[in-house]
Amino acid sequence: MRPTDHLRSLAGDDWIAATTHPFCTELADGTLPLDKMRWYLAQDYQFVGNFVRLLASAIAHAPTLADSVPAAQFLALVTGPENTYFLRSFEALGMDEAAQNAPPAPPTEGFNALMAEAAASGRYELMLAVLVVAEWVYLSWATPVNPPKEELPFYFAEWITLHAGEGFEGVVEYLRGQLDITWDSLSDTARSEVETMFLRAAKLERAFWDASYAA
Ligand SMILES: Cc1ncc(CN)c(N)n1
Numbered sequence: 001m002r003p004t005d006h007l008r009s010l011a012g013d014d015w016i017a018a019t020t021h022p023f024c025t026e027l028a029d030g031t032l033p034l035d036k037m038r039w040y041l042a043q044d045y046q047f048v049g050n051f052v053r054l055l056a057s058a059i060a061h062a063p064t065l066a067d068s069v070p071a072a073q074f075l076a077l078v079t080g081p082e083n084t085y086f087l088r089s090f091e092a093l094g095m096d097e098a099a100q101n102a103p104p105a106p107p108t109e110g111f112n113a114l115m116a117e118a119a120a121s122g123r124y125e126l127m128l129a130v131l132v133v134a135e136w137v138y139l140s141w142a143t144p145v146n147p148p149k150e151e152l153p154f155y156f157a158e159w160i161t162l163h164a165g166e167g168f169e170g171v172v173e174y175l176r177g178q179l180d181i182t183w184d185s186l187s188d189t190a191r192s193e194v195e196t197m198f199l200r201a202a203k204l205e206r207a208f209w210d211a212s213y214a215a
Pocket residue numbers: 044047048111134135138205208
């Protein structure tokens with residue numbers, strides 16, 4: 001079994017809940033209340049700011065240039081089309097500066113702390129553990145609802161297309177591949193630290209949807 005399949009199976013119910021959440025089902029149906037989407041976008045933009053730092057740290061710790069290139073290309077996507085998606089959505093949904101800069105909710109704070117911890121560890125495998133969860137969870141919920149329904153507004157449709165399709169599948173496969181290879185050379189202690197990091201991230205993904213859906 002691939003190490004990343006082993007990690008996913010450890011995440012159990014949190015993984016299932018994070019990839020089949022009613023927030024995502026309603027987003028894809030176009031029935032998600034806009035206030036929940038506004039709340040989610042404001043929180044998630046804060047997540048993305050710290051995600052960029054973590055991804056940049058992983059690039060800096062990749063063993064070779066070849067290992068870093070797909071991550072560097074993905075970084076350009078997050079800071080390009082994904083960043084402008086947020087800015088266009090804020091405008092379309094009438095979110096002023098105050099709404100965009102809402103105080104971070106507990107799952108946002110938890111994720112920000114986890115990402116900062118992984119980046120500060122200086123350990124590639126711990127950075128990858130968080131990155132794999134974040135992108136694999138999103139690929140898993142978005143793939144079954146891609147392509148989006150034609151009538152969906154862009155702030156729903158593009159959140160699906162940014163996280164599904166061949167290009168994004170390649171990103172997740174690359175991140176998983178990096179963690180799979182790195183895993184082979186880890187001690188038992190380091191493997192158990194990766195497991196803990198992966199499980200914390202999966203729990204936070206679930207909590208992030210729960211908090212957004214409850215908003
Ligand atoms: C909380 C969270 N997790 C993952 C992703 C995917 N980029 C995201 N935007 N937000």
